[in-house]
Amino acid sequence: MNIDERLVAGIVNAVLSRMGDGADSSADADGGSCGVFESMDEAVEAAAAAQKKYLNCTMHDRAAYVQAIRDVVLDQENLSYLSRQSVEETEMGNYEHKLIKNRLAATKTPGIEDLTTEAMSGDDGLTLVEYSPFGVIGAITPTTNPTETIICNSIGMLAAGNSVVFSPHPRAKNVSLHLVRLINRALAEAGAPANLVVTVSKPSIENTNAMMAHPLVRMLVATGGPGIVKTVLSSGKKAIGAGAGNPPVVVDETANIEKAGKDIIDGCCFDNNLPCIAEKEVIVVDSAADYLIFNMKKNGAYEVKDPELIDRLVKLAVQENGKSPVTSFVGKSAKYILEQVGVQVGDDVKAIIMQTPEYHPFVQVELMMPILPIVRVPDVDAAIEMAIRVEHGNRHTAIMHSRNVDKLTKMAKLIQTTIFVKNGPSYAGIGVGGEGYTTFTIAGPTGEGLTSAKSFARRRRCVLVGGLDVR
Structure with missing residues (x-):
C-alpha cells in the first residue's frame, strides 16, 4: 500500500x-x-x-x-x-x-x-x-x-x-x-x-x-x-x-526577448497570479511583439485568438459591472479556466494570453488569475504612457524589460510604483531571485512601501x- x-x-x-x-x-x-x-x-x-x-x-x-x-x-x-x-x-x-x-x-x-x-x-x-x-x-x-x-x-x-x-x-x-x-x-x-x-x-x-x-x-x-x-x-x-495593484509589464525592442518571455510567464503564473505584484498586462513595442509571444508560448502560455472565445473568457472572469473579477475564478489555474470554456489543455499550460486593445476588461481589471492580455504599441514611449494609465495610480508594482537605461529610468520616475522590477519576473521584487527582504504587506496607498x-x-x-x- x-x-x-x-x-x-x-x-x-x-x-x-x-x-x-x-x-x-x-x-x-x-x-x-x-x-x-x-x-x-x-x-x-x-x-x-x-x-x-x-x-x-x-x-x-x-x-x-x-x-x-x-x-x-x-x-x-x-x-x-x-x-x-x-x-x-x-x-x-x-x-x-x-x-x-x-x-x-x-x-x-x-x-x-x-x-x-x-x-x-x-x-x-x-x-x-x-x-x-x-x-x-x-x-x-x-x-x-x-x-x-x-x-x-x-x-x-x-x-x-x-x-x-x-x-x-x-x-x-x-x-x-x-x-x-x-x-x-x-x-x-x-x-x-x-x-x-x-x-x-x-x-x-x-x-x-x-x-x-x-x-x-x-x-x-x-x-x-x-x-x-x-x-x-x-x-x-x-x-x-x-x-490593490494592476502591474503592467513593458517590453521594448532592446530587451532580451527570450528571457523576457520566460520571466513574464513565470511571474504571471506564480501562485496562479494571486500576488498583487504579479504581471497583470503586457505592453510591448510592435516590432518585438511576435517574438515575445513566441517565447511566452514556449514557456507555458496558451494563446487564445478566437474573439468569441475571448468574449466567453471575459464573461467567465469579470463581473457584469466590468470593475471586479469573479471571485470563484481568482487564483484558479490556467488549465481549470480553459476547461470552463471547453478548451482542454495539459498541465504544462501555465497562463492564458491574448492580444487586446488598451481598454479591454482584461487590461483594466486586476484579475488575480493567470490571464495575461498583450497590447501592441508603436514605440517604448507610448508603452510607458500606457503603463502609467493602466496601473491606475495604485503605485504598487511595475515591470520593464529593456536594455535602454534611459527608458528604464524614465519609466521608473514616471510610474512611481512601490516596486519596479527591471529585467526579471515580478516576484524578484519581494526577494525571490532578487536582492532585499520580503513582505506580503506592501503599503502603496499610505507610503510605507x-x-x-x-x-x-x-x-x-x-x-x-x-x-x-x-x-
Whole structure:
C-alpha cells in the first residue's frame, strides 16, 4: 500500500490542532486557547495585557521570540500542512508556490535588526532616536495570502515590541487559526508572555469592525482590497494600507526577448497570479511583439485568438459591472479556466494570453488569475504612457524589460510604483531571485512601501543634556 507522507503529516497536524483546542491542555488563564478567543474584546484585552509584559523583555528576548516563529513555520511538517491547507480551504493558488511563499515569509522578513538607532552628540549632550512599539496592532489579513501575511506581520510586529490581534478572512479561517495556535505554542516554549499573537474563533466583518473600533488597538494594518484599505484609513487611528495593484509589464525592442518571455510567464503564473505584484498586462513595442509571444508560448502560455472565445473568457472572469473579477475564478489555474470554456489543455499550460486593445476588461481589471492580455504599441514611449494609465495610480508594482537605461529610468520616475522590477519576473521584487527582504504587506496607498519591523514602530527622541560627548 502506498502512503502519502504529506497527507499523513497533514492529518497529524490537524489532530494536534484540535487537541490544542481542549481547555485542559492549552487554555490560558484569561480564557483563550493558544491565542484564539471567543470574542474580539477578549482577544484585544489579552493582547494589551501581553504587550505590557512584553515591555519588560529585552531585545535579546525579542530576537528569540522572532526566531521561534521562524522555526515553527519552517518545520517541514508545519510548512507542508499550512501550504496545502491554504490551497484546499481557499481554493486558490497552488501548493508548490505556497511552500515558496511561506518559507520566504519565515526566512526573509526582517526582525530586530531593522530597528536601527540614530545618535547625535555635541557640546550640548547626546540625543538618541529609537524605534518603540505602538502597543496593540490590529491586522486584517486576506484570503489570497493568508498564512504568508500572518507570518510576516507576526515577525515584524513582535520585533518592534508590539502585540497583534489578527482578523483573518473568513474563507481562510481554519488555516489562519491553526497558524496562530502554532505560533502561540512556539512563543510559549520560548518563554514569551502569553497572547502576543491572538485572533478570534469566528472571523467576520463584525469582529473586524469591533477590532478597528476598540480603544486599546493603537494601530491598524490592512492587507487586502481597496474597500478594507479605505475603511482603516477612515478609522481615525494610525493606519497602514496595503491595497490593490494592476502591474503592467513593458517590453521594448532592446530587451532580451527570450528571457523576457520566460520571466513574464513565470511571474504571471506564480501562485496562479494571486500576488498583487504579479504581471497583470503586457505592453510591448510592435516590432518585438511576435517574438515575445513566441517565447511566452514556449514557456507555458496558451494563446487564445478566437474573439468569441475571448468574449466567453471575459464573461467567465469579470463581473457584469466590468470593475471586479469573479471571485470563484481568482487564483484558479490556467488549465481549470480553459476547461470552463471547453478548451482542454495539459498541465504544462501555465497562463492564458491574448492580444487586446488598451481598454479591454482584461487590461483594466486586476484579475488575480493567470490571464495575461498583450497590447501592441508603436514605440517604448507610448508603452510607458500606457503603463502609467493602466496601473491606475495604485503605485504598487511595475515591470520593464529593456536594455535602454534611459527608458528604464524614465519609466521608473514616471510610474512611481512601490516596486519596479527591471529585467526579471515580478516576484524578484519581494526577494525571490532578487536582492532585499520580503513582505506580503506592501503599503502603496499610505507610503510605507515594503513594510518591515520599523513600519510598525514609533520614532522617539531621548535627550541627555550636557554629557557623553567624548570627542
